[in-house]
Amino acid sequence: VRLHTDGLDDVSEDLDVRVQxxxxxxxxxxxxxxxxxxGRTLIDGRASVVLDAARLG
Incomplete structure (x- = not known):
C-alpha cells in the first residue's frame, strides 16, 4: 500500500474507488x-483476500 496523503478525513471531494x-x-x-x-490518487496498492482462512489451517 502506498499512501499519497496524510489521511482521508480532510478530503472534501467524493472518493473514487477502483479495484481490478x-x-x-x-x-x-x-x-x-x-x-x-x-483527479488525485490518494492511496494505491494490492490486497490478497483469503476466501476460507479456516480451511487453510
Missing part, C-alpha cells in the same frame, strides 16, 4: 486498487 482482480483461485484472490479524489 489480478489473479486468483478457489482459495486466494489478488486485487490491485486505488482510491482517488478530485
Amino acid at each position: 482482480r489480478l489473479s486468483g483461485d478457489a482459495e486466494v484472490i489478488l486485487y490491485a486498487f486505488d482510491i482517488s479524489a478530485g
Whole structure:
C-alpha cells in the first residue's frame, strides 16, 4: 500500500474507488486498487483476500 496523503478525513471531494482482480483461485484472490479524489490518487496498492482462512489451517 502506498499512501499519497496524510489521511482521508480532510478530503472534501467524493472518493473514487477502483479495484481490478489480478489473479486468483478457489482459495486466494489478488486485487490491485486505488482510491482517488478530485483527479488525485490518494492511496494505491494490492490486497490478497483469503476466501476460507479456516480451511487453510
